[in-house]
Amino acid sequence: MSLETVLASIFSAAFIATILRTSTPIILPAMGGLISELAGVINIALEGIMLAAAFFGVVVGALGPEWLPGLPGWIYPWLGALAGITVGLGLALIIAFFHLELGADIIMAALAINILAAGGTVFLMFSLTGDKGSTSTLASPALPTITIPLVSYIPFVGQVFNGENLSGYNMITYVAFISVGLVWVFLYRTRLGTHLRAVGENPAAAASVGINVKRVQYIALLISGVLAALGGINLSMGYLTLFQADMTAGRGFIALAAVFLGNKNPVGTLIAALIFGAAGALEAQLGTLNIPSQLITMIPPLVTIAALVIYNLRRQAQMAANARKFQEKLEADQKAV
Amino acid sequence: MSATRRQMALEIVRIVVVVALALLLGFFITALVSDDPVGAYTEFLTGPLPKVSINDDGSWQLRGVNRFGNWIEDSITLILLGLSVAIVFSARQFSLGAEGQLFLGALAAGAVSLYIQAPAVIHISLALIAAGSAGFIWGLIPGALKAYLNADEIVSTLMLNIIAIQFYQFVLIRYMRDFSAGYVGTEYFPETAVLPVVIPGTRVTVALFITIAAVVVVWFFMSRMPLGYEIRMLGANRKFAEYGGIKVKRVITLSMAISGILAGLAGTHLSMGLLKQLTLSLSPNIGFEGIVVALLARNDPKWVPVAGLFYGYLRTGAQIMERSSDVTREMVLVIQAVIILFITAELILPLIQQWWRRRRSPKAILDSIEEVGDVA
Numbered sequence: 001m002s003l004e005t006v007l008a009s010i011f012s013a014a015f016i017a018t019i020l021r022t023s024t025p026i027i028l029p030a031m032g033g034l035i036s037e038l039a040g041v042i043n044i045a046l047e048g049i050m051l052a053a054a055f056f057g058v059v060v061g062a063l064g065p066e067w068l069p070g071l072p073g074w075i076y077p078w079l080g081a082l083a084g085i086t087v088g089l090g091l092a093l094i095i096a097f098f099h100l101e102l103g104a105d106i107i108m109a110a111l112a113i114n115i116l117a118a119g120g121t122v123f124l125m126f127s128l129t130g131d132k133g134s135t136s137t138l139a140s141p142a143l144p145t146i147t148i149p150l151v152s153y154i155p156f157v158g159q160v161f162n163g164e165n166l167s168g169y170n171m172i173t174y175v176a177f178i179s180v181g182l183v184w185v186f187l188y189r190t191r192l193g194t195h196l197r198a199v200g201e202n203p204a205a206a207a208s209v210g211i212n213v214k215r216v217q218y219i220a221l222l223i224s225g226v227l228a229a230l231g232g233i234n235l236s237m238g239y240l241t242l243f244q245a246d247m248t249a250g251r252g253f254i255a256l257a258a259v260f261l262g263n264k265n266p267v268g269t270l271i272a273a274l275i276f277g278a279a280g281a282l283e284a285q286l287g288t289l290n291i292p293s294q295l296i297t298m299i300p301p302l303v304t305i306a307a308l309v310i311y312n313l314r315r316q317a318q319m320a321a322n323a324r325k326f327q328e329k330l331e332a333d334q335k336a337v
Numbered sequence: 338m339s340a341t342r343r344q345m346a347l348e349i350v351r352i353v354v355v356v357a358l359a360l361l362l363g364f365f366i367t368a369l370v371s372d373d374p375v376g377a378y379t380e381f382l383t384g385p386l387p388k389v390s391i392n393d394d395g396s397w398q399l400r401g402v403n404r405f406g407n408w409i410e411d412s413i414t415l416i417l418l419g420l421s422v423a424i425v426f427s428a429r430q431f432s433l434g435a436e437g438q439l440f441l442g443a444l445a446a447g448a449v450s451l452y453i454q455a456p457a458v459i460h461i462s463l464a465l466i467a468a469g470s471a472g473f474i475w476g477l478i479p480g481a482l483k484a485y486l487n488a489d490e491i492v493s494t495l496m497l498n499i500i501a502i503q504f505y506q507f508v509l510i511r512y513m514r515d516f517s518a519g520y521v522g523t524e525y526f527p528e529t530a531v532l533p534v535v536i537p538g539t540r541v542t543v544a545l546f547i548t549i550a551a552v553v554v555v556w557f558f559m560s561r562m563p564l565g566y567e568i569r570m571l572g573a574n575r576k577f578a579e580y581g582g583i584k585v586k587r588v589i590t591l592s593m594a595i596s597g598i599l600a601g602l603a604g605t606h607l608s609m610g611l612l613k614q615l616t617l618s619l620s621p622n623i624g625f626e627g628i629v630v631a632l633l634a635r636n637d638p639k640w641v642p643v644a645g646l647f648y649g650y651l652r653t654g655a656q657i658m659e660r661s662s663d664v665t666r667e668m669v670l671v672i673q674a675v676i677i678l679f680i681t682a683e684l685i686l687p688l689i690q691q692w693w694r695r696r697r698s699p700k701a702i703l704d705s706i707e708e709v710g711d712v713a
Contacts, residue, residue: 098681101684102685103684107491116675118622118670123366127369127665250499256491257495260492292510297499301495301497308486308493309486312488
């Protein structure tokens, strides 16, 4: 493929559609990571929670008809999704309980959950299917896709809004974008959201004005569990309808990076997640151009580290400027006296 | 018994109890999925041990030496990674960068092995130095970012892991690959760059001695050298360390860089000892395995070999179990997760004590008060 065709394919509606699809499983856990980080209980188990939810979504979706026969067919994928979310909640609850009640370090508790999910999913997959690689022997359902009527007739716009084949996006993609708005409203327009940010900023101060710090942090971790679980379900019950070992492939960690790259606010995090999604989409496109995919994969982490450096340099400069202003004001006051 | 002695004894009891409970839980989940859980679990718990078989004529022979070898080979990796993690955790820095450092260490060692010709001693020394330096630099970066810019080390090390592994694969595929092999890998290293085997019939090489030396050096460094002391001070209480005149930024940076050396050396064990070449994945998912080792050892270098041998034993046992039963080796990861969760749960013991005290009758409490009075 020549450079022109690749460029043409990158600057196309189909490519935008690909980005929306590839960033969905980054946006959702990133929103979860954002909420937990802002509450001062950074959840680095997004990766493990996604993986476990992806697995249980597939298993319950596929084996549901066996376990609960007689229900209408459309209900099984929803049961799968529900199972995935429940598992996500459960794992987040374990982290919260061990950290908040039993004094475990939050990083360690979350690492344990990542290890549990990586090991547990393969362990269960093998005992259920006899295969350690994927659940391809199970016929698992997908969650419905949503097609917006009429726009498909409009060139370009149709592909952006209904995907490259005009067959619509998986509903979780819509959930992802809606979640950004909901998270924004939650954080900046509700009482609990304000409390949450206060707890993350300074737990002692928050407690002193009567905020129940532990309760807020429980809620934050549980929300992050649900959002990460939705991201995992998107991987295994959307475009693909199976579970593979290590299916998340580091997306949970990339989502965490998106929180930091996005300056710890919902819109910034969304943009960062879209950049990471674009890098993923680009990787697939450039594979045909003999540009090594490894170099593309390196871009998001490099950008994240650069952003960390720039953000902290700016903060230091700002703090220095504030200190200088304070000093000048002090001197001016002394002169006046 | 002095207070610290007592505390340590209590700590050991706690760790043993947690491990025992985790192994018990492992048995339960094995029983859930296996047709022969006892057989599978016996393989898991005794597999790595060599077995003596006595022939009819009274002579005996040792079987399963290679399994025993697998145990020691794996433990070497785990001990080096455990030391690496113990150093940063002592400084209370949550560097998760061992994986990237290991890959770059292996890459540096591989480059020296393949592109430089020298007599064995010099060749191996150069490769070890190259690997240690690569690890050092890959630890220095997040260390400096944390110390001087306050950049979160969890995020930066996770990102640096991705960069390191992608770079490793890029260089391997692009420049170092041997196309005559049916898979992605380099040529086998020349003989002068392969670590000599010390236990015949296994792949246990001089990496064993390097590891023993590393344990001694890290122990000496952490307990007898000023920088080691400063690292521990920083970990115990950062404000206090600052107040005591410790250059905290320098100590953070160096703790992460020095920890990188050991992860880099683990990379040489994998490449120059076990594989004798570079392959695409080296040793899958080895990156975070040093954490459980450091945790079990309570970040104390002299306990790291014990913890490493223990966890290596479980990992090897799980592999043997997988080969000879219907249970996969990933069971050991579930056990590991449970161990990490319960060992880091610092408050479990006090909570149990509290609950116990509340359960006791008022009379018992009165008695205990009298007891205290007697002692006083």
